[in-house]
Amino acid sequence: MSAQKKLTRAEQKALRPAQILDAAFEEFVRNGFTATRVEDIADRVGVTKGTVYVYFETKEQLFEAMISHFSVAFHELLDNTDRLDGSVTDRLKAILGLLYDQIVEDRITRELLRLVISEGHRFPDLIDRHHDQFIAPIIAKIEDLMREGMSSGEFRQMPVEFSDIVVAPILTTTILRLIFDDRRARTPNKDAFMRAYFDLLLNGLLVRRS
Amino acid sequence: MSAQKKLTRAEQKALRPAQILDAAFEEFVRNGFTATRVEDIADRVGVTKGTVYVYFETKEQLFEAMISHFSVAFHELLDNTDRLDGSVTDRLKAILGLLYDQIVEDRITRELLRLVISEGHRFPDLIDRHHDQFIAPIIAKIEDLMREGMSSGEFRQMPVEFSDIVVAPILTTTILRLIFDDRRARTPNKDAFMRAYFDLLLNGLLVRRS
Amino acid sequence: MSAQKKLTRAEQKALRPAQILDAAFEEFVRNGFTATRVEDIADRVGVTKGTVYVYFETKEQLFEAMISHFSVAFHELLDNTDRLDGSVTDRLKAILGLLYDQIVEDRITRELLRLVISEGHRFPDLIDRHHDQFIAPIIAKIEDLMREGMSSGEFRQMPVEFSDIVVAPILTTTILRLIFDDRRARTPNKDAFMRAYFDLLLNGLLVRRS
Amino acid sequence: MSAQKKLTRAEQKALRPAQILDAAFEEFVRNGFTATRVEDIADRVGVTKGTVYVYFETKEQLFEAMISHFSVAFHELLDNTDRLDGSVTDRLKAILGLLYDQIVEDRITRELLRLVISEGHRFPDLIDRHHDQFIAPIIAKIEDLMREGMSSGEFRQMPVEFSDIVVAPILTTTILRLIFDDRRARTPNKDAFMRAYFDLLLNGLLVRRS
DNA sequence: TATGAATGAGAATTCATTCAT
DNA sequence: GATGAATGAATTCTCATTCAT
Numbered sequence: 040m041s042a043q044k045k046l047t048r049a050e051q052k053a054l055r056p057a058q059i060l061d062a063a064f065e066e067f068v069r070n071g072f073t074a075t076r077v078e079d080i081a082d083r084v085g086v087t088k089g090t091v092y093v094y095f096e097t098k099e100q101l102f103e104a105m106i107s108h109f110s111v112a113f114h115e116l117l118d119n120t121d122r123l124d125g126s127v128t129d130r131l132k133a134i135l136g137l138l139y140d141q142i143v144e145d146r147i148t149r150e151l152l153r154l155v156i157s158e159g160h161r162f163p164d165l166i167d168r169h170h171d172q173f174i175a176p177i178i179a180k181i182e183d184l185m186r187e188g189m190s191s192g193e194f195r196q197m198p199v200e201f202s203d204i205v206v207a208p209i210l211t212t213t214i215l216r217l218i219f220d221d222r223r224a225r226t227p228n229k230d231a232f233m234r235a236y237f238d239l240l241l242n243g244l245l246v247r248r249s
Numbered sequence: 250m251s252a253q254k255k256l257t258r259a260e261q262k263a264l265r266p267a268q269i270l271d272a273a274f275e276e277f278v279r280n281g282f283t284a285t286r287v288e289d290i291a292d293r294v295g296v297t298k299g300t301v302y303v304y305f306e307t308k309e310q311l312f313e314a315m316i317s318h319f320s321v322a323f324h325e326l327l328d329n330t331d332r333l334d335g336s337v338t339d340r341l342k343a344i345l346g347l348l349y350d351q352i353v354e355d356r357i358t359r360e361l362l363r364l365v366i367s368e369g370h371r372f373p374d375l376i377d378r379h380h381d382q383f384i385a386p387i388i389a390k391i392e393d394l395m396r397e398g399m400s401s402g403e404f405r406q407m408p409v410e411f412s413d414i415v416v417a418p419i420l421t422t423t424i425l426r427l428i429f430d431d432r433r434a435r436t437p438n439k440d441a442f443m444r445a446y447f448d449l450l451l452n453g454l455l456v457r458r459s
Numbered sequence: 460m461s462a463q464k465k466l467t468r469a470e471q472k473a474l475r476p477a478q479i480l481d482a483a484f485e486e487f488v489r490n491g492f493t494a495t496r497v498e499d500i501a502d503r504v505g506v507t508k509g510t511v512y513v514y515f516e517t518k519e520q521l522f523e524a525m526i527s528h529f530s531v532a533f534h535e536l537l538d539n540t541d542r543l544d545g546s547v548t549d550r551l552k553a554i555l556g557l558l559y560d561q562i563v564e565d566r567i568t569r570e571l572l573r574l575v576i577s578e579g580h581r582f583p584d585l586i587d588r589h590h591d592q593f594i595a596p597i598i599a600k601i602e603d604l605m606r607e608g609m610s611s612g613e614f615r616q617m618p619v620e621f622s623d624i625v626v627a628p629i630l631t632t633t634i635l636r637l638i639f640d641d642r643r644a645r646t647p648n649k650d651a652f653m654r655a656y657f658d659l660l661l662n663g664l665l666v667r668r669s
Numbered sequence: 670m671s672a673q674k675k676l677t678r679a680e681q682k683a684l685r686p687a688q689i690l691d692a693a694f695e696e697f698v699r700n701g702f703t704a705t706r707v708e709d710i711a712d713r714v715g716v717t718k719g720t721v722y723v724y725f726e727t728k729e730q731l732f733e734a735m736i737s738h739f740s741v742a743f744h745e746l747l748d749n750t751d752r753l754d755g756s757v758t759d760r761l762k763a764i765l766g767l768l769y770d771q772i773v774e775d776r777i778t779r780e781l782l783r784l785v786i787s788e789g790h791r792f793p794d795l796i797d798r799h800h801d802q803f804i805a806p807i808i809a810k811i812e813d814l815m816r817e818g819m820s821s822g823e824f825r826q827m828p829v830e831f832s833d834i835v836v837a838p839i840l841t842t843t844i845l846r847l848i849f850d851d852r853r854a855r856t857p858n859k860d861a862f863m864r865a866y867f868d869l870l871l872n873g874l875l876v877r878r879s
Numbered sequence: 880t881a882t883g884a885a886t887g888a889g890a891a892t893t894c895a896t897t898c899a900t
Numbered sequence: 901g902a903t904g905a906a907t908g909a910a911t912t913c914t915c916a917t918t919c920a921t
């Protein structure tokens with residue numbers, strides 16, 4: 040607390056941009072780009088409209104800066120996946136577990152996805168960046184694993200270009216949460232969900248006839 | 250063309266609401282609720298702002314009317330699923346095929362989903378209606394089939410409450426199409442996709458060890 | 460009632476203008492000129508906007524026609540005053556009694572006064588007509604009686620140009636009723652009011668010292 | 670003039686609300702509530718529409734604020750009446766003289782009365798406030814004096830509930846001025862008017878028979 | 880005559896943005 | 901840097917008026 044108090048004016052100011060970006064995230068997520076008022080963002084920080092314009096030239100630039108600011112977390116995720124070991128199955132499970140944490144349970148990633156879906160038309164390079172930074176690397180990683188599993192004889196042969204299917208339950212869970220939020224109790228228990236997910240993914244629906 | 254010309258006032262009038270709803274769909278989908286101007290909708294129909302207000306009291310009511318108007322298609326789908334026969338597997342495949350057509354390939358359903366995601370905060374009963382009319386019946390249908398398959402010995406035992414997982418590839422494909430639209434060639438060939446989807450769903454990733 | 464029923468279409472139509480003027484009176488009185496919508500007038504009659512325009516070219520003309528239509532009653536009053544007889548005091552009392560009926564108790568005259576006060580700026584000749592038809596003749600009549608009373612020795616000598624003072628209680632009562640309408644119980648009992656009014660007017664406040 | 674120039678932003682700002690209220694008074698009085706455009710008020714101040722909305726949330730609130738702002742003068746009048754002395758007649762004369770100044774000659778009070786009459790339907794609590802702050806205290810004051818005069822033997826016995834009659838010439842003069850404004854030379858010379866008014870009020874019309 | 884769909888000129892209100900302090 | 905008064909362009913919604921039927 041005294042640390043809180045010791046903030047010099049200069050330190051205060053150094054924090055401003057981050058505070059504004061945080062506030063912008065909340066407001067843009069709640070209302071979308073057009074329906075968000077710069078003044079609401081300022082109010083949330085406790086400053087006036089003018090102050091926002093000290094740091095960001097326009098509402099559009101603020102939006103884009105906010106998206107960039109909150110799009111960093113994924114890098115760590117992707118880094119982590121490189122350090123895994125064990126069987127292909129083990130590594131696939133580990134990656135999907137990390138993805139679950141990042142996509143389903145991390146509110147920021149989830150809401151960023153909402154903005155990608157709703158504001159994509161207005162900010163087309165948002166889409167491109169999102170694709171290049173998030174979607175493509177994940178898909179590539181999954182495809183690599185599938186290829187590896189197939190050549191090692193662990194996985195059955197199947198076309199690798201549909202690896203969306205493998206991660207689909209994670210994206211779907213996120214989307215349902217985005218839609219129903221906390222209004223409908225749709226959020227599953229992670230462990231139970233992952234167990235059912237892996238079981239189905241690895242073994243399929245059908246009873247195996249020996 | 251002469252037919253076009255022959256339209257009487259009365260006929261014109263009977264057409265207006267549908268014309269406006271069509272235009273509203275396009276504009277709301279493109280820009281979202283707030284960023285859509287009533288005048289753009291009017292322009293698209295070829296009338297003036299005032300005319301829109303002859304038929305719809307406010308922009309909000311127009312939005313809601315538009316959603317209702319375009320939310321009808323699903324009923325047929327659900328009706329059709331009742332008439333299927335064959336093994337549980339056959340019927341599951343058939344249903345998932347119908348869902349694919351309705352959710353992935355039907356542009357209206359797809360874009361309605363975008364609006365549910367982006368405007369849900371502003372129109373909360375939109376969410377509720379969407380849940381009750383679309384999500385819940387589908388989930389129920391899938392759960393029924395899974396239960397049937399398990400008790401007939403066709404499917405392995407698994408918890409029925411995660412049947413989202415079964416339809417996830419379809420929702421995921423739709424979401425990716427919503428995001429990348431036609432800007433990235435992500436739209437899969439339906440047959441190849443369905444083949445891979447069913448194969449994975451029914452048999453799983455793992456090689457069966459006899 | 461059968462008379463009601465027997466109205467031919469032609470008779471119906473002959474009634475239209477009067478119906479519209481009645482409705483216009485109510486709406487203009489309630490809302491003033493600008494805030495009254497032609498459609499509300501039409502609704503009150505049970506026809507559509509267009510019909511009003513069949514009979515009256517513009518909203519302004521309708522307003523003026525309505526004023527003229529309801530400004531007729533006064534003529535009778537003024538005619539009646541010519542037929543009075545008795546002492547000057549008797550005739551003055553009789554005239555003031557008639558004025559009370561006409562100005563305080565007749566809703567139409569009262570509300571017309573409201574419109575004169577509120578819409579005078581917009582319709583300046585409304586003022587002129589009102590002055591020439593209502594105010595001036597009454598004042599003249601009172602002045603005549605005062606002159607007559609003074610020369611007959613019945614009344615004390617006093618300047619005749621302030622005869623407004625003589626009728627003031629009547630106008631004041633009307634104004635208070637216009638303002639407080641039926642929301643405050645300010646409407647006096649006529650007989651008691653007139654008795655007090657005449658007593659004060661004729662004898663004054665002061666005790667007479669013989 | 671250089672004073673004009675020296676106005677700092679802060680000083681400007683402190684003045685704005687009053688400037689806007691003044692302008693609002695003029696425009697609302699000229700056109701009534703509905704027919705007054707916010708832009709006209711702004712123009713009169715020399716600012717833009719938006720500026721008016723910086724200070725007042727809606728046109729209705731501006732109207733109400735304006736009424737409140739200009740309804741203060743009466744308090745002084747009522748205070749002054751408490752400090753009078755002399756005979757009941759003297760004090761009655763003094764009060765009526767003050768009322769004349771306030772109601773007939775003060776343009777603001779006069780025009781406020783017009784708004785009370787014309788906008789009463791739309792702003793019902795305007796009426797209530799006007800009654801409680803203006804009408805009721807005056808009537809009460811006059812009634813007190815009449816009671817005092819009657820018990821002191823100065824005035825004849827008469828019902829006190831019609832004291833409206835006593836002030837009627839003042840209200841009537843105001844109303845006539847509101848209606849005919851400066852278009853008809855109806856404004857009386859105050860001294861002559863008051864002399865005639867008091868003479869009639871105190872002594873009545875009739876010649877006294879010793 | 881009567882209708883009511885359509886118009887288009889406003890009018891209230893909002894809000895991103897600017898700028899003097 | 902921070903403020904917040906002021907702007908002005910944009911947007912929703914209204915309504916008198918027209919006109920084909």
